[in-house]
Structure formats: C-alpha cells, structure tokens
Amino acid sequence: MANSDIPVVVGLDNGGNSNNATVLDATGRFLVDELVESPCQVLEGPEAAVEALAAAMAQVLAHTGTPAELVRAVGLDTPGPASATGVISAKGSTNFSQPAWRGFDIRSALERRLGLPVTYHNDGNAAALYAHHSYFGDEAMRRSSVSAIVGTGLGGGVVECGRVVTGTAGMAGELGHVHIPMYGLLAEGQPVPLCNCGFVADVESVASLTGIRRNLLPYWLTRFVGHPLGEVDLLQAARQVRQYGVDGDPMALKIFEQQAMALGRLFTIVANFVDPDAYFVGGGVVEASPEFREWFLGTVRTHTTLRTEQAERARFALVPDLDMAGARGAAIAALATLDGRSGSADPQPGR
Template sequence: MGSAGVPVVVGLDNGGTSDNATVLTVDGRFLVDGLLEIPSDVGAGPEAAVEALARAFDGVLAHTGVPRDLVRAVGLDTPGPASATGVISSRGSTNFSQPAWRGFDVRTALERRLGLPVVYANDGNAAALYAHHVHFGADAMARSSVAAIVGTGLGGGVVESGRVVGGAAGMAGEFGHVHIPLDGLVEPDQAAPVCACGFTGDAESVASLTAIRRNLLPYWLARHPEHPLAAEEPDRAAKLLRGYGERGDPLARQVFGQQARALGRLFTIAANFTDPHAYFVGGGVVEAAPEFRDWFLAAVAEHTVLRAEQRAVATFALVPDRDMAGARGVAIAALEVVRAAAVAAPLRPGGASA
C-alpha cells in the first residue's frame, strides 16, 4: 500500500476509548482509507496511553507497508482542554480523569517514546483543519473558516490561511465557552442553561450532548411527560434523542432546534471577529440521516446573522469523514510543519540544503 521511497507523516487521533491512525505522504496522499483503531488505554493512565499510541503508530506503518525511516513527523490530537504544546489541563478533563493526567505533557512523552518530532493539536482543531482542506482543496491556504464540533462537549477551531489559530495558551477556538445571547433562544419559563465548566449561557450549555442530558431534555420532558423518553434513564434518553429527531419527533426537533439556534448565534459572533469564508458543523448531531442533518445545517445557517456582503461569499457545510477527521487533520498539521522546516532549511556552501 505504501508509496516506495516517498516520505510520510503519521497522524494519531487519541480518544477516550480508541486511537485511530493514518499515514499522509509528503505529496498529499492518504494511504489509509478508513478507521484503523485500537484501544486507547487512557483509563489506565498516561504511561499505558502513550504505549497504546506507540502501538497505533507501529500498526499503521505495518498496515501501509511504510518503513519507519520514511516517517518525518507524527501528528497527535487529543481531547482538550490542553495547551498549544500538548500539556493536559491541570484541572484534568472528561477523558483524562485520573490525577496523573493533570498537567501531563503528552506530546513530549510520545516524542520521547517514538524518537520522532511530534506536532500537537486538540481534536476540535484537527477536525476543523481537515474540513477546511477538504472543502477548499487547492485554495485552502488562501481561505479561512470556523468549525463547531458538537459532541459530549462543544469543540471547534479557527483556520486562517489554511492553518489553525492556536492562540497564546492554545485555547483559541474553544467555542464551547463563548457566551451567547439567551433571549429568544430558551423558552420564557426555561432555566438559564449551565455548562459543566460552571458558566451560565455559554454555547456548550446548549449545543452538546451534556447539555441535552442536563439542561434541555429535562425541561422538554417535564412539559411532555407522556413522551416515551420520559421513561428512560437520563443518559440513555439523551443518546436516543437523535434517533427521534431523525424520525421527525416534535419534541426532539424542539431540542435540536435550540441547539441549531445556539450554533447560529455562536457563528454570528465568529462572523464579527474573523469573517470566515466557511462555517463547518461536525459531531454526532450531524452524523445522522440526510434529511435530519440537512435540516439541522439549514437551521444553523438561518440563525447565523451575516451582512449581505458576508452572505454572498460564505458557505455552510458539514465536517466530512467525522471518525477520520482527527487523525487526518493532525496529519495535515504535521505535514505543514515538515514543509515549513524544509523551506527554512539553511543552504550549504554551493547551494545544497543542510
């Protein structure tokens, strides 16, 4: 499967349960067509998780037939919050709950384990970067975009001139914790939604699976106690809701309608900060039947307030290949670092590269 003699980068997508891996050649071809997953072992702590990432690395090279000496760099993404250089938040996170993870430098640990340069991005940034490059293709380096990734929380990314905007502490694109106007978004008798981070009225407090379970579904089921989901345990009810939405269930559409309006308000804020060429929506909410995901994306676009000049040039689209977007996006990020290093390499006397 490998391309004889062509250097590559490897992309590793670390998740709460699985690691996925891909290989990208320096001339821009992915050598893995689908998921190539193994258990991530993050629940066993950092040391076990780094070993699992190393196994994923070895496995994808064996799968593609690429020799190790052709690997120029490795891209790694993990769930956040984490710093721009891959240090997990000192407060931990949903996926890294053990105390040993708090403040752990996962990028450096993997770099030492593999003996190769490792480029880090959080999973929302990686998915945003992949969506940007797939959507714009050859024009990617001349375009900008924002992406909102709806999952357990709400992640995302800002891409400018084809590159992720990381920010001073690596927290740029943390759209989940941007406050949005609640007037007209929640019902008059609906309590102001509270995020797991403690904020009231941020985007994640409405547009996330956690928000459905904690804030939205309890309110709507209290108004409609006859609904079948009222008999379900809350976590299960939240996970079942999308199926009801796909079938046109009115209560489910009310809940997802609130989420779409929240994303529209979030993108309205983004429009006035970055004025991007494209707005991407990803995550489980759009990994659904075509009619539902088209309805949801149209609702997001409808509630994104743009000036006429912006509306004329902006596009709304879904993040493609959601399960592969993380590994592929961080591979793209690693490839950009490799290319930049090649351009910056000093010349030896006589014009040869160092």
C-alpha cells in the same frame, strides 16, 4: 499501499476509548480510507497510554505496508483541556482523570518514545483543520474557516490561511464557552442553561450532549408529558434524542432546533470577529440521515445573521469523515512541518 520512495507522516487521534491512526504521504495522499483503531489505555496512566500510541502507529504502518523509515513526523491530537504544546491541564480532564495526567506533557513524551518530531492539537482543532483542507483543497492556504463540533461538549476551532489559531495558552477556538444571547432561543418558562464549566448561557450549555441531558431534555419532557424518553435514564435518553429527531419526533426536533439556533448565534458572533470564508458543523448530526443533516445545517444558517456582503461569500458545510477527521487533521499539521513547508499540501481524502 505506500510508495517506497515517498516520505510520509502519521496522524494519531487519541480518544476516550481508542486511538485512531492514519498515514499521509508527502504528495498529500491519505493511504488509509477507513478507521484503524486500537485501545488507548488512558485509564492505565501516561506511560501505558504513550505505549498505546506507539502501538497504534506501528499498526497503521503495517496496515498500509509503509516502512517505518519513511516516517518523517507525527501529528497527535487528544481531548482537552491542554496547552498549545500538548501539556494536559493541571486541573485534569474528563478523559485524563488520573492525578498522573495533571500537567503531563504528552507531546514531548510521545516524541521521546518515537524519536520523531511530534506536532500537537486538541481534537476539535484537528478536526477543524481537516474540514478546512478537505473543503478548500488548493485554496486552503488562502481561506479561513470556523468549525463547531457537537459532542459530549462543544469543540471546534478557528483556521486562518490554512493554520489553526491556537492562542497563547492553547485556548483559542474554545467555542463552546462563548456566551450567546438566550432571548428568543429559550421557550416560555425554560430555565437559563448551565454549563459544566460553571458558565451560564454559553453555547455548550445548549449545543452538546451534556446540554441535552442537563438543560434541554428535563424542560421539554415537562412539555411533552408521556413521551417515551421520560421513562428512560436521562443520560440514555439524551443519547437517543438524535434518532427520535431523525424519525421526526416533535419533541426531539424542538431540542435540535434550539441547538441549531445556538450555533447560529455563535456564528453570528464569529462573523463579527473573524469573518471567515466558511462555517463548518460537525458531530452527531453528521452521522444522522442526509435529510436530517440538511435540515439541521439549514436551521443553523437561518439563525446566523450576516451582513449582505458576508452572506454573498460565506459557505456553510458539514465536517466530513468525522470519525477520521481528528487523525487526518493531526497528519495535515505534521505534514506542514516538513522541510519548512507552509502547510500547502492539499490532502486528498479516500485516495
């Protein structure tokens, strides 16, 4: 429940099927400790989707008993590709497929609809920001981190001194499209993987659900003849691989080992460009059993080559509260804009 004297910001996470919302007060306390979801209506076009975001905000304010007049700013995140200021790519995207979305400025549209300042990040950057602040707390503004989030694609972000590095066009932190060496990662006779973006041998071509479906599963099914997933549509089979991995299935573990190796090679490259304090991993592995999560993260770390000085300082961890991470990261970004703040408020998850 909100304290009626404390200003708040709202975080809105726009997904492919639903919006998730949260409320963060000016002391750094989240007023929501569970998902507060509502339909996103992106398939009905920009106008309907902006109204759905406004409705999501009204819903979470009612859920927390927060008066609308306490809201000082709103943080928004959406899937990409989009500019650093929230303009959807002129080429469109998987989530924003209608022609009306191409080049649409969703941040400004929501700002006009709400009459409040709106900050914007893509969903990977927002989750990375939340992971950073959640992990470092009081030290967040003095630390750096890189997050890789395995989903349909590979998202993530780079955070330096508590702020997301966006780049001039908003494309910084597109970790999925970093090329990595494949020697020693691919098995004998395994084809070089292709990415949906047209790249060959980037991280996403291995470490993503799409990479499993297009590249990894078709190969490994030829090595594990008679495997039950060979009788299932490839998309459905790819979605089931994680549970097989949790159950210790040898083929599934080969697939996830390759994904972990790919992330380790990505982090090795990152170490030489950014040298962050922490490396975070998120996605489906976070939703698996604790034993599987720890095995996967340990494998990522094993395949991350660091100098001795880096290895003594670097930390590896999982992105927490993944379903809520986007909305919470968006709220943190909004809070940083209040009263010229530097973003030093330290969110307190679950409080």
